[in-house]
Amino acid sequence: MSDIRAASWPAPRRSRRAPGPARQSAMREHNLALALREIAFAPTPVSRADIAGATGLTRATASSLVDALVGAGLVVESGPTARARGGRPATGLVLSEAGPAGVGIEVNVDYVAVCVMDLSGVVRSRHIEAGDWRDEPAPAVLGRTARIVAQVAAESERAGLRLAGAALAVPGLVRAPYGPLQLAPNLGWHDLDVLEVLRAAPDLPAMPLTVDNEANFAALAELFATPAEAGASVPRSFLHVSGEIGIGSGIVLDGALVRGRHGWSGELGHLTVSPDGPDCTCGARGCLEQYAGLDAILRAAGLPASRGTSLGGVPAVDRIVEAARAADPRMLAALESAGTALGVALAGALNLLDLDAVVLGGAYAPLSPWILRFVQQEVSGRLLSAPWSAPHVRASRLEADAAVLGAARSVVQGVVDDPAAWVARVGA
Amino acid sequence: MSDIRAASWPAPRRSRRAPGPARQSAMREHNLALALREIAFAPTPVSRADIAGATGLTRATASSLVDALVGAGLVVESGPTARARGGRPATGLVLSEAGPAGVGIEVNVDYVAVCVMDLSGVVRSRHIEAGDWRDEPAPAVLGRTARIVAQVAAESERAGLRLAGAALAVPGLVRAPYGPLQLAPNLGWHDLDVLEVLRAAPDLPAMPLTVDNEANFAALAELFATPAEAGASVPRSFLHVSGEIGIGSGIVLDGALVRGRHGWSGELGHLTVSPDGPDCTCGARGCLEQYAGLDAILRAAGLPASRGTSLGGVPAVDRIVEAARAADPRMLAALESAGTALGVALAGALNLLDLDAVVLGGAYAPLSPWILRFVQQEVSGRLLSAPWSAPHVRASRLEADAAVLGAARSVVQGVVDDPAAWVARVGA
Numbered sequence: 001m002s003d004i005r006a007a008s009w010p011a012p013r014r015s016r017r018a019p020g021p022a023r024q025s026a027m028r029e030h031n032l033a034l035a036l037r038e039i040a041f042a043p044t045p046v047s048r049a050d051i052a053g054a055t056g057l058t059r060a061t062a063s064s065l066v067d068a069l070v071g072a073g074l075v076v077e078s079g080p081t082a083r084a085r086g087g088r089p090a091t092g093l094v095l096s097e098a099g100p101a102g103v104g105i106e107v108n109v110d111y112v113a114v115c116v117m118d119l120s121g122v123v124r125s126r127h128i129e130a131g132d133w134r135d136e137p138a139p140a141v142l143g144r145t146a147r148i149v150a151q152v153a154a155e156s157e158r159a160g161l162r163l164a165g166a167a168l169a170v171p172g173l174v175r176a177p178y179g180p181l182q183l184a185p186n187l188g189w190h191d192l193d194v195l196e197v198l199r200a201a202p203d204l205p206a207m208p209l210t211v212d213n214e215a216n217f218a219a220l221a222e223l224f225a226t227p228a229e230a231g232a233s234v235p236r237s238f239l240h241v242s243g244e245i246g247i248g249s250g251i252v253l254d255g256a257l258v259r260g261r262h263g264w265s266g267e268l269g270h271l272t273v274s275p276d277g278p279d280c281t282c283g284a285r286g287c288l289e290q291y292a293g294l295d296a297i298l299r300a301a302g303l304p305a306s307r308g309t310s311l312g313g314v315p316a317v318d319r320i321v322e323a324a325r326a327a328d329p330r331m332l333a334a335l336e337s338a339g340t341a342l343g344v345a346l347a348g349a350l351n352l353l354d355l356d357a358v359v360l361g362g363a364y365a366p367l368s369p370w371i372l373r374f375v376q377q378e379v380s381g382r383l384l385s386a387p388w389s390a391p392h393v394r395a396s397r398l399e400a401d402a403a404v405l406g407a408a409r410s411v412v413q414g415v416v417d418d419p420a421a422w423v424a425r426v427g428a
Numbered sequence: 429m430s431d432i433r434a435a436s437w438p439a440p441r442r443s444r445r446a447p448g449p450a451r452q453s454a455m456r457e458h459n460l461a462l463a464l465r466e467i468a469f470a471p472t473p474v475s476r477a478d479i480a481g482a483t484g485l486t487r488a489t490a491s492s493l494v495d496a497l498v499g500a501g502l503v504v505e506s507g508p509t510a511r512a513r514g515g516r517p518a519t520g521l522v523l524s525e526a527g528p529a530g531v532g533i534e535v536n537v538d539y540v541a542v543c544v545m546d547l548s549g550v551v552r553s554r555h556i557e558a559g560d561w562r563d564e565p566a567p568a569v570l571g572r573t574a575r576i577v578a579q580v581a582a583e584s585e586r587a588g589l590r591l592a593g594a595a596l597a598v599p600g601l602v603r604a605p606y607g608p609l610q611l612a613p614n615l616g617w618h619d620l621d622v623l624e625v626l627r628a629a630p631d632l633p634a635m636p637l638t639v640d641n642e643a644n645f646a647a648l649a650e651l652f653a654t655p656a657e658a659g660a661s662v663p664r665s666f667l668h669v670s671g672e673i674g675i676g677s678g679i680v681l682d683g684a685l686v687r688g689r690h691g692w693s694g695e696l697g698h699l700t701v702s703p704d705g706p707d708c709t710c711g712a713r714g715c716l717e718q719y720a721g722l723d724a725i726l727r728a729a730g731l732p733a734s735r736g737t738s739l740g741g742v743p744a745v746d747r748i749v750e751a752a753r754a755a756d757p758r759m760l761a762a763l764e765s766a767g768t769a770l771g772v773a774l775a776g777a778l779n780l781l782d783l784d785a786v787v788l789g790g791a792y793a794p795l796s797p798w799i800l801r802f803v804q805q806e807v808s809g810r811l812l813s814a815p816w817s818a819p820h821v822r823a824s825r826l827e828a829d830a831a832v833l834g835a836a837r838s839v840v841q842g843v844v845d846d847p848a849a850w851v852a853r854v855g856a
Binding site: 173182183185237249251253254258259260261262263264265266267268270271272273274275282283284287340341344345347348349351352353354355356381382383384385387388389 | 601679686688691696699700701711769773776781811812815816
């Protein structure tokens with residue numbers, strides 16, 4: 001019997017640690033994650049007995065796993081559970097707010113943002129620095145970024161958090177999770193080992209670093225948003241659009257990011273809207289960005305594009321909102337064109353991917369009063385399956401810094417998915 | 429220990445059978461599939477000891493599982509293995525050619541095809557009937573189809589095969605695996621329970637039936653093609669395009685079909701090439717089908733479209749090839765336009781999905797001498813990541829009936845993935 005069970009057990013993830021017999025240690029790693037997931041996803045505090053019941057582990061095993069999680073600072077006891085078994089209240093368990101935390105970092109065309117999220121998903125600090133990085137070399141931008149991270153890290157440690165790692169969001173093609181960055185067209189960066197450059201900055205505190213596309217991280221933030229944060233229950237399959245100077249998207253299918261072969265999926269901004277359209281920064285013609293990116297909207301409305309103007313000035317999105325609120329007819333026409341082009345591209349994406357919803361994020365969220373209905377119109381007119389299941393198109397309720405939140409979330413989620421690595425790291 | 433193992437064992441698939449304790453029977457089902465997979469995917473015959481070695485099962489357990497597979501007609505002994513251990517040759521095991529077989533059925537706009545594939549992947553019979561079904565009601569077309577299936581089934585049974593089931597490929601939006609068919613625009617069918625209609629045909633032999641989009645099945649056939657059949661090693665992530673009167677595609681990422689939320693993914697033919705382009709059968713404007721579908725190519729070349737003409741006449745693709753071979757300048761220009769439009773749409777799909785390759789299948793395979801370079805040109809010019817990893821665009825080497833092969837393959841694969849269901853069915 002025992003051989004059958006061993007054989008049917010799933011292959012353990014490649015492990016960097018091998019204390020004791022491989023099979024037994026891999027099982028404990030697996031069960032540690034199982035127990036932590038029960039605690040992480042429970043709507044109310046669970047007890048050791050609840051964990052045993054839900055997982056099929058013995059109470060002794062469940063207790064030993066919980067003790068390890070408490071010892072490593074991942075879980076804390078929260079007082080008696082609401083529903084006690086057999087009349088006696090049990091000790092409730094919740095994720096620790098003082099345990100490991102994740103640092104999110106976003107470098108975009110006209111801002112740098114940094115935040116810290118604790119294990120329970122609460123954002124403990126947020127910093128944003130506006131600027132226009134298009135004329136600044138990458139080491140200068142990343143050095144500036146490192147100084148903000150250092151400041152945030154020092155604050156977090158004073159607040160009793162332990163930083164598990166940092167994830168960097170960049171607006172371009174990047175090989176997740178370690179780079180290199182192939183191309184960030186709107187920053188003018190290419191073939192750059194961004195993590196190496198960031199690590200070389202004198203101020204950066206030592207911690208594990210990863211990198212991914214900002215649109216993927218923004219989609220992750222949307223996926224993990226609570227119904228209250230999202231303004232609706234979050235669908236399990238959606239496209240999250242990050243509209244800025246450039247336009248990216250993150251594809252979520254059945255609750256998981258679809259990253260593609262190299263992590264380069266979701267380049268919505270370079271879908272062709274019209275094959276003979278205007279030249280794009282990418283070298284092609286007629287890309288969506290040239291119709292619906294923030295600079296394209298400003299140009300179409302007869303306003304100067306954003307280059308240089310947001311540094312110490314008014315960000316592009318605010319200038320667009322201001323003109324739209326003032327009912328400037330050229331701006332309203334520009335937003336109609338942008339919404340229509342975006343709808344054409346999104347209908348294509350939905351025809352290919354068959355998703356439940358589209359979430360308009362980044363700058364498109366504040367612009368949605370003027371673009372949403374044009375997007376919806378094209379999607380319902382061009383999506384073959386619309387008569388049977390029209391996808392819901394709505395604005396994101398998250399702030400414009402969804403990407404930085406998603407980046408921090410990815411670090412936190414890494415700890416929840418593999419608590420054994422954290423336990424080994426803190427030597428608990 | 430044993431509780432930890434039980435808890436860490438993956439949740440069993442929902443089972444229709446529950447003989448004996450659930451946990452133990454689910455483990456045996458799982459291990460039966462594990463053993464069969466070792467036999468199915470081995471390049472040369474494997475022995476019982478090889479299976480034990482590869483899976484971690486005891487030799488006694490592996491032998492008992494193999495005996496069950498042999499008893500159910502799934503596996504046969506093939507004589508001594510090439511590499512015997514300890515000098516004594518062991519008995520080799522291979523998939524049975526006389527065991528369960530899958531029936532593939534394809535109903536397309538201008539043909540019906542049926543084939544039978546045995547468990548080892550060999551096609552045992554193929555039937556194709558040309559016609560134009562656009563003016564014929566669905567029950568008549570499916571009745572005609574049922575008669576072909578009945579004939580093929582009778583032949584197969586005479587050849588000693590047992591039909592495990594049939595899978596129907598249709599050119600449209602369908603909820604896999606049981607329907608209904610929402611829309612097959614080029615057949616003029618909509619909101620139709622195709623399996624019910626097929627089952628109602630008096631001739632159809634009783635067997636389990638499933639349905640899926642023809643482009644998904646064609647992609648599956650490409651995925652399972654041997655390097656000899658494919659003319660190259662098959663990539664693990666690709667888009668397979670099915671070019672006919674309509675244009676569909678199947679998305680394969682890391683060796684698995686991406687079906688989307690309802691099974692409606694891959695509607696490449698309805699990506700917008702030009703927002704103000706010609707009207708499409710779907711109700712939108714400027715869809716790829718209106719630039720690169722076979723009827724669109726014929727029209728652009730000044731030839732009559734295919735409706736009605738392929739019934740007893742020359743199929744659309746043959747008329748196009750004939751004119752192209754004769755270097756008819758209007759046809760060459762039409763094929764250049766079609767290839768360019770297809771390339772624009774494919775660049776969009778690749779920007780979204782980040783895949784390694786595109787395989788041009790269906791009628792695009794014989795047309796590739798005249799369209800391939802225009803497709804490649806647009807893809808490399810419009811795909812943001814092309815400078816770092818240009819996807820390989822090539823013609824399929826499979827015959828035009830890839831979809832029907834893939835349909836049969838899906839049935840066979842269903843048996844390989846869940847041999848316990850077959851064992852229970854034959855009472856072995």
